[in-house]
Amino acid sequence: MRKKRNPQCSMELHYVPHEICSQLSGISQWLDAHPQFNDWIYEDLSSGDKQNTGRNGLSAESVLRAALLKQYLNCDYDYLSFVLMDSMLFRDFCRLEPNQRPSRSSLHGLISLLTASTWERINNCQLMTAKDQGIEKGRTVAIDSTVTESDIKPPCDSDLLASSVKEIADNHPIYMKFNAVDNFRRKTIQEWAEHALKKGVRAVSDGLSCFRGIEDAGCQHTAIITGGGHASMENELFTWVNTMLGNVKTAITGTYHKLDPKHLGRYLSEFNYRFNRRFDMPSMISRLGRAAVNTAPMPDRLLKLPDVQWKPG
Incomplete structure (x- = not known):
């Protein structure tokens, strides 16, 4: 009992x-x-x-x-x-x-x-406590970017990997989001932010000029110039976003023999899905079962189509 x-x-x-x-x-x-x-x-x-x-x-x-x-x-x-x-x-x-x-x-x-819903309710209570005590407002997103290399396209022609990590009061991430975008332009990041971030959220970046597009999307933006080299990794605000970038690179390169840029979005979506549902991993099996039952049969050529990656506009 x-x-x-x-x-x-x-x-x-x-x-x-x-x-x-x-x-x-x-x-x-x-x-x-x-x-x-x-x-x-x-x-x-x-x-x-x-x-x-x-x-x-x-x-x-x-x-x-x-x-x-x-x-x-x-x-x-x-x-x-x-x-x-x-x-x-x-x-x-x-x-x-x-x-x-x-x-x-x-x-x-x-x-x-x-269940994941129970953990989310507990996390929300923790966040409310942090707000009441003036510790944390819970509206900060850390943002960073990296270039993906492959044996198909040279580094100078690689996709930009934009990532954001939402953090709670003790600076542990709740959710993360990875998207492959085409370039480092301010307009591109603005349209990405309009798609990925809630208006009014506070975003912290490493000061790359393109991240000013976050302000254009109606979000608060704090730029912290970190410079290059090992010193840029020591800022605690970017600990988790740098950790997640390293983890996803290690996971992809350690699992797959080759990274085809046209399927990059699918690789990132898999990592996003598992991380954001890590509090209720057993439910992934039932979710997979429901998806399999509700998905219509399709030929092999459709299964191998390149992923429709997020595009601006």
Whole structure:
């Protein structure tokens, strides 16, 4: 039988004179101030429970806290299971009962039931807290660009890869968007921004002249001249957008033997899709199934057509 929370568990964490203890204590207090989270998590878990009988499983509150702890530690489920057996601090944070020793498979199965819509609602509450405390308004988009090389077209004739990453209060990205555009002209970036950005959003760029087109599209624009070389990578505002550019290059070149520019949009769309839905990866299977059922049959020649990439105008 699953509960929403364990009322017998203490709300106080096992004290350890370390920064991690202070940070987890702050997170725990914020979670306690939003009890509605437990209701949302319970609904997700109930949809996956075959029957609500038997011995007590992890409460909805414990599953949420275990999921957040996994992200905080940036670890896999095997290590998460170990620390929840070994550490009194982490057990207190997750509000586990004395006899609860969740296994790797149990943690994975429960956390994977949490839906993307639930995570989005929790993220929105976090953003509202940040706004109320004057920490972050949540209307900043970091923008950068890079040139794609291929064995089909030389670098001087390559497509420009425009990217934007929306960030939350702790500077971790929520969503990202990659598009291949034709050139570095201000008008092109203006039309891209009108297509990709919501009016009024604040965008931060590295000062490339074409990014002034963002202002022409009705968005706020802050240009930070970073220069070139290694020093340009040290600005914290661009940490994640530079990381995502590096990740997508590594993913594409490490997966495919050849990059054909006419299909570049499809490569980028795949990366966008997986990243923006990473909070609910199991749902990709059902989404793929629905798409397959609802897509009409088509010959091989149509499947191989170049992608209709975004164009200005």
